[in-house]
Amino acid sequence: MMPEGSAPAVSPQGVLYAELTHYINADGQHIFSRYWKPSGSPRALMFIVHGAGEHCCRYDDLAQILTALNFVVFSHDHVGHGQSEGERMTVPDFHIFVRDVIQHLDLMKKQYPGLPLFMCGHSMGGAIAILTADERPDDFSGLILISPLVLPNPQSATSFKVFAAKMLNYVLPNLSLGSIDPNFVSRNKKEVEAYTSDPLVYHGGMKVSFGVQLLNATSRVEKALPHFKVPLLLFHGTLDKLCDIRGSHVMMDTIQSEEKTLKVYEGAFHALHKELPEVTSNVFQEIEGWLQQRLGGTGSSNMV
Numbered sequence: 001m002m003p004e005g006s007a008p009a010v011s012p013q014g015v016l017y018a019e020l021t022h023y024i025n026a027d028g029q030h031i032f033s034r035y036w037k038p039s040g041s042p043r044a045l046m047f048i049v050h051g052a053g054e055h056c057c058r059y060d061d062l063a064q065i066l067t068a069l070n071f072v073v074f075s076h077d078h079v080g081h082g083q084s085e086g087e088r089m090t091v092p093d094f095h096i097f098v099r100d101v102i103q104h105l106d107l108m109k110k111q112y113p114g115l116p117l118f119m120c121g122h123s124m125g126g127a128i129a130i131l132t133a134d135e136r137p138d139d140f141s142g143l144i145l146i147s148p149l150v151l152p153n154p155q156s157a158t159s160f161k162v163f164a165a166k167m168l169n170y171v172l173p174n175l176s177l178g179s180i181d182p183n184f185v186s187r188n189k190k191e192v193e194a195y196t197s198d199p200l201v202y203h204g205g206m207k208v209s210f211g212v213q214l215l216n217a218t219s220r221v222e223k224a225l226p227h228f229k230v231p232l233l234l235f236h237g238t239l240d241k242l243c244d245i246r247g248s249h250v251m252m253d254t255i256q257s258e259e260k261t262l263k264v265y266e267g268a269f270h271a272l273h274k275e276l277p278e279v280t281s282n283v284f285q286e287i288e289g290w291l292q293q294r295l296g297g298t299g300s301s302n303m304v
């Protein structure tokens, strides 16, 4: 029986959370979560961290690649995204995204004690992954970042615009800064169409208050890089208009990791895991090879 006066919790799409895999975060919000299990016995854990406006079900292809390597893959929709609760693309403090990821990681480490733990973050999810690794420096065997948010795009964050956004945040926090141009996401028209027509993707404008939280994230990332020491596999496209590739070069030059690789894709746009087939297939191959190496890989196919 439901307690008096409380309606059953439903997702933003009207689905009962009792029917959805989810966990409850520290603010009592239902966080929709996804799990992809390997057929063989689990070798390692991978947490996938999605980007701004999108959701974790867009990572099904990547998850399949990883379960084939006997990874247990898991992810969730950040507050204000996809099938999780919270006002769309709104967060009082960027750290809430990191806090919820840490809560989920702890849940999974209890379920699969002793397995090596990896994280793969895309865009804003890359910033969340870096800040999570900064808070839990000894938890991760490796980090994979696909066009991470490290530096704000120079056009959208000139010093004047940053100042204006911070001032505006006090008077018009909900003013829209405009929405992500779907054509900047990928050169692959099918993927642009999939993004544009996906009901779980938020297509509204980016609020000033959210932009300010993203700026907070980039300055927190900048402070974290000098003591970042996790093995890193980094991907960036040279024509990425949403997250400046300079951020990945700054990351490579600043971190302490002994093992660090940056793969640059000439002419590629932002979502490299959803780019033209030759780019995306290469990204997935690189990820497989790198993970096999990290895990002391059994004879990988490209052994020479």
Ligand SMILES: O=C1CC[C@@H](CCC(=O)N2CCC(COc3ccc(F)cc3Cl)CC2)N1
Pocket: 050, 051, 052, 053, 054, 122, 123, 124, 125, 149, 151, 152, 153, 156, 157, 165, 177, 180, 185, 195, 206, 210, 211, 212, 214, 215, 218, 242, 243, 270, 271, 274
């Ligand atoms: O597959 C997919 C679909 C969506 C995409 C991921 C999108 C994502 O996460 N972005 C891209 C936009 C970027 C804007 O940045 C800012 C804006 C205003 C501001 F004031 C300060 C900043 Cl820094 C933040 C990171 N990938």
